[in-house]
Amino acid sequence: MSDTLSIIVVEADRDRALQIVESLREAGDFDISVISEPTTLARQIQAIQPDVVLIDMANPSRDMLEEMALASGPHERAVAMFVDRSADGMSAAAIEAGVSAYVVDGMRPDRLKPILDAAIARFRMFQRMRTELAETKRALEERKVIDRAKGMIMKARGVDEDQAYAILRKAAMDQGKRLHDVANALVTAAGLLS
Template sequence: MPKLTAMSKQLSIIVVEEDRDRALTIVDSLREAGDFDIQVIATHTGLARQIKAHQPDVVLIDIANPSRDTLEELALASGPMERPVAMFVDQSADGLSGAAIEAGVSAYVVDGLQPARLKPILDAAITRFRMFQRMRTELAETKKALEERKVIDRAKGMVMKARNVNEDEAYAILRKAAMDQGKRVADVASALVTAAGLLS
């Protein structure tokens, strides 16, 4: 996944634009806004494959009047969970902005791409992407911790029953086994629960 934290590194941007003149306008605006490594993709065919090949830091999509299917297809093809995606549309039907955000688009701008607004919108898209990425990471870590807690509790229950000890003593037994094996308590607990499942 591209690292957006290294600001000394030249930011790579893929511009998805079928119209050559509009693509040139976008590229010129980006060049005025900063020192970017810019690639233009002129066709939506094989977009996911092309983006994967380039591994850009940001994807900028300019589309005149998207349908819901086109919008979701473009958003998903651009890898919104891996990088910020900014989408510029001339017109937008009801509900499309919500669909774009749900598909992972970091910035959805209606009323077309205006050169003066390009850099601040890209900055906002990158900031928003980082924020959501942080939230996803924290949520995944919290879910993992909860799952591990459940497994440890099950393993403690099994040790309490097998050894006729209280909860603290059961945890101490698990912790000692983990230390002896150079593993985490959650890993030892998981192995115990799995083994017990195989034996029952």
């Protein structure tokens, strides 16, 4: 996210949109765009690439909530949704759809800045968690391939696990490649031969 936050405000009512924009201007220095027609949300977000999307709705349905959240790109930016009323389970559905902040009882100017800060902080926390999870999954997959390659070497050469690992590591060093790459090549070649 850049120094000056880029914010898209999604609000069909012109007066409410002006109130939100004014509240944002009082809260800080933001680059603000207003979208009054939610059907163009995905296209405009793609064009503008904002840091945050603020959505103000009276009483969203579950389908509308998911559509708005998906169009807002919740995995790419913070999404804060202000609603006047909410049915049971809607806040949980909003969080599951990727909304960073789901605020019932509408948008009030005095709450805007703290909620915006919380939405951004929560988005960044989940972004870090997604990155860590992806890295952990990748490392686990690499470990599985290395273990398979070690097993193949153990069987083919009649050596123990430590010796098989040493053979793999030496091959990787000799070829100037990562251990996983050498192990993957071995597993792939064995698969082709069997």
